[in-house]
Amino acid sequence: MILTVGNTKGGVGKTTLAFQIAIARALAGRDVWLIDADRQGTAAAAVSARAESGRSPGISCAHYPDGPTLRAQVQQQRGKWEEIVIDAGGRDSTALRAALVLSDVLLVPFAPRSFDVWALEDMAKLIDEARSIRDGLVAYAVLNQADPGSRSDDNEEAAQAVAAFPQFVYLPTPVRRRKAFANACGAGLCVSELTPKDSKAIAELESVISSLFTIQKQ
Template sequence: MIVALLNQKGGVGKTTLALNLAGEWARQGKRVTLIDADPQGSALDWSEQRGHGGLPRRFGVVGLARDTLHREAPDLARNADHIVIDGPPRVAGLMRSALLAADLVLIPVQPSPLDGWASAEMLALLSEARIYGPDLAARFVLNRCGARTVLARETAETLADHDPPVLGTTIGQRVAFAAAAQTGRLVSELDGDPPAAREIAALTAEIDRLGLGRGAP
């Protein structure tokens, strides 16, 4: 399965989710490759930091910030159970290529008013990609949610009847994500079974239940 994390808006946590989703699947014994399609190269920086710390490599990280991504990703997918694409903000050509490569598009959004998450440009690109790949699935993911906030609940309720719909698993605004990233770690590698790790495990399980991908039944 090829999963692309995309949003025209920066700062919504795409890289954090991409790394930790890849890490969770790798922890389960899956063969995983993460494609860093963001020209900023944050996932590649994380991988380098991990190497400097002498930590074991859980999954491969490949830089492919170019609009031929949709032609190159399938080759990588032949030797992987999961490909995770960390997409770029506001680079239309790259985003189109990532959309064409994907089986599933995850759109991370933070609890915010309607115009904060419903990017007309993002949804237009998604509709355009479905002309070429009508089976392309997409879901919103509520990320960086404050615990039990009214805004998070209202955003989830607003997205419930939206197309694309929102996944049931929400990811909290947690210090553990930043603490792990600073040392090239994943939240699943932190001591004490932090809530962040349980949320990522729940998110991967929900994605798996969608039954998507080229090898899915």
Template sequence: MVIVVGSQKGGVGKTTIATNLAAWLVKKGSDVLLVDADDQGSAADFTAWREANLDQCGYTLVQLTGSNVRKQIEALKPKYDHIVIDTGGRDTTSQRAAMFVCDIYLSPFAPRSYDLWTVTKVATLVDEIQAGREPFAAYSFLSRADIKSADNREVSLALQDYSQLTFLPFPISNRKAFANSASKGLAVFEMEEPDKKAVAELDALFNHIIHGNVITTTAQKATV
């Protein structure tokens, strides 16, 4: 399965989701490829820290950009159980190329008005890619959500208005545990004393994505 984590805005936690998902899939016994398709190289930096702190990284990392992403992923797909692709926070050739070969597209949104403004751009991008290939599952969810805030509910309701992106009610909160673990190249559940709430949030989101995934066309979503 090829899973792309993408957005039209930086700072929404894409790399956090991608790296934790890769480590989570490894923990489940899968052979995983993590692709850093973001020019900033955050997933590669995370992996460098991971290799320095662990005897075994657990997954394979490659850095790919541009249209080469599509060609290389098509060639690599048969070799791995899962491929997780971390793309940049804007409309790039890399993100589009990754979406052309993905099974699942994940787009996190922070509960802020200036983050929500980008949802129309993301929905349009999904429409464009869906028109040129077989249908894939596209999801939105809250990332870096406030622990207690009315903004969470307001943005959640707004995201549900976009049929191109199935909204997942499994928010990832803005917890220090994510930054603390990332600084060591670890997933939150790999810490010596893991934050149980952070772990539970990831488990809920990832279990639904991997085990509850149903690919639905945009037309079918619109009728639900």
């Protein structure tokens, strides 16, 4: 399975989510390749921090911010891995477009802010283009960096806005703004490895992963 976590809108927490998913799957015993397709290289830096700390399991990571290179490398090496997670986006790039054509699943994190919701329209157009080239891309939208309260008008309105875009399936598993995610990524850790543990952050990540991979097995 190839999963891309991407959005043309920056600041939605896609790198955090991609890194957390990749490490969590590696901890679950899966053979995972994380590809950093963002020029900033934040995901690759988090993997380096993990390697320097000697944490196990380690995780393989490559930095391919160029679309043609990303496409060629994934096509050549996809058979070596059980799962590939691509961190792409922050803008409309050749890497994001290449990732969409290569992927089985797209996860689009968006924050409960008007500009983030509007950016879903841009992603919807890219999804249509990718599907015109390759059938089978499944796209999910998930509310990320959601307001901490269990009930929030902003969160609910943002979720309802996804319904305007038939290209997406909305995952009702919001991930809220929690220091645990930033702290874990900075240390190259999954939130489940962080001490002290944030049980809510762990549960939110597990819910997203369970939804994604359970859906794909059906």
